[in-house]
Amino acid sequence: MDNILEVKNLYKLYGANKSAALKLSKQGMTKDEIYRKTKVTMALNNINLDVKKGEILVIIGLSGSGKSTLLRMFNKLNVPSSGKIIFQDKDIARLNKNGLRDFRKNNIAMVFQNFGLMDHKNVLKNISYGLEIKGLNSKLAEEKSLAMMKMVGLDGLENESINSLSGGMKQRVGIARGLATDPEILLMDEPFSALDPLVRRDMQFELISLQENLETTIIFITHDIDEAFKLGDRVAILKDGELIQLDTPANISKNPANEYVEDFIGNADKSKVITVRDIMIRPNSVVRLKDSPIHALNIMKENAVSSAYVLGPKLKFQGVITLDDALKASRLNLSIEEVLIKDVALADLDSTVHEIMDMSVESPYPIAVIDKSKELKGIVSKVHILTSIK
Ligand SMILES: Nc1ncnc2c1ncn2[C@@H]1O[C@H](COP(=O)(O)OP(=O)(O)O)[C@@H](O)[C@H]1O
Ligand SMILES: [Mg+2]
Structure with a gap:
């Protein structure tokens, strides 16, 4: 973004003996001490910023x-x-x-x-x-x-x-x-x-x-x-x-x-400032819609979790498969799609923690974070939310 204003080495001193005050400031003296010694107020002390x-x-x-x-x-x-x-x-x-x-x-x-x-x-x-x-x-x-x-x-x-x-x-x-x-x-x-x-x-x-x-x-x-x-x-x-x-x-x-x-x-209130982007993690258990339920089962076992996030073409988020459903599907010879849970809580990257808090409490799985093209970017669990606002 372009700067509209640039503030460079800006000082404002109120009082007569400015050079003495400046000298004391450079030696590290505080605004109060400088005022007591010189009767000069260092109202602005070397401000640099861009707008x-x-x-x-x-x-x-x-x-x-x-x-x-x-x-x-x-x-x-x-x-x-x-x-x-x-x-x-x-x-x-x-x-x-x-x-x-x-x-x-x-x-x-x-x-x-x-x-x-x-x-x-x-x-x-x-x-x-x-x-x-x-x-x-x-x-x-x-x-x-x-x-x-x-x-x-x-x-x-x-x-x-x-x-x-x-x-x-x-x-x-x-x-x-x-x-x-x-x-x-x-x-x-x-x-x-x-x-x-x-x-x-x-x-x-x-x-x-x-x-x-x-x-x-x-x-x-x-x-x-x-x-x-x-x-x-x-x-x-x-x-x-x-x-x-x-x-x-x-x-x-x-x-x-x-x-x-x-x-x-x-x-x-930090929850109104910290966004999903700041606290999400990469889901460790991700499978494709066309994978076998056995594959999903193995991935969940490897990672010791009870649900996996399912992606379709172009990494688009499809839903969640649970450990139980993956077991059932492999036993009954069903596809992942047939046991897929599509009703999963979703958030975008810029949602604040405050905005997703209620949703997270009600959701049985970590919230899926997606971007505009529905690509899965990460997940947020209740634990992430709680530690982010401590
Ligand atoms: N006209 C002035 N003469 C002397 N001191 C001033 C004058 N205006 C502000 N100050 C002093 O400069 C400092 C900064 O004041 P100010 O910018 O009004 O603070 P703020 O807006 O953050 O409350 C304060 O210590 C204040 O007393
Ligand atoms: Mg003021």
């Missing part, structure tokens, strides 16, 4: 870890102390007034935690405002805004006043306004943290489906690990202004960079 085109990148960390400082550099609400943020070969931090105006108008938009709406304008006007600034005539701007409202579930509320809306509805307005200008990049600073949990879950779901349709790159801040893992294609973990780990939720779960990350993600 991939079309991804949802979630930035997570405790309060004060530098999330907002970093996000606000992407649209130059904050200016780096040093380092670069490259967008289309240009350093955002060095955009002049006109360059910055064009960039904000055409390429990037932001949704705020406290919604940042204009109370004196109605819903429609709040959304169309950015389009009118962009130079669209008000009729076109309204049409576009109405379409956006429909997408985010605000149908029919165009004339409502902002103050009459619930928190969830206000944030829908914020999102519609952000998306109305078709930005390539949408910045979201804890947009859902003021919402109650049920509304929040709806909004998360809708953001994911919106983003799938629009292909906007989203940089999303949260301090909620479940939200981060649910929304993020990749998740960046910040601590004391430093980037500790940047990876997919599944990889972070499997290989936390250090103890801090391990503790941090400790409360996350």
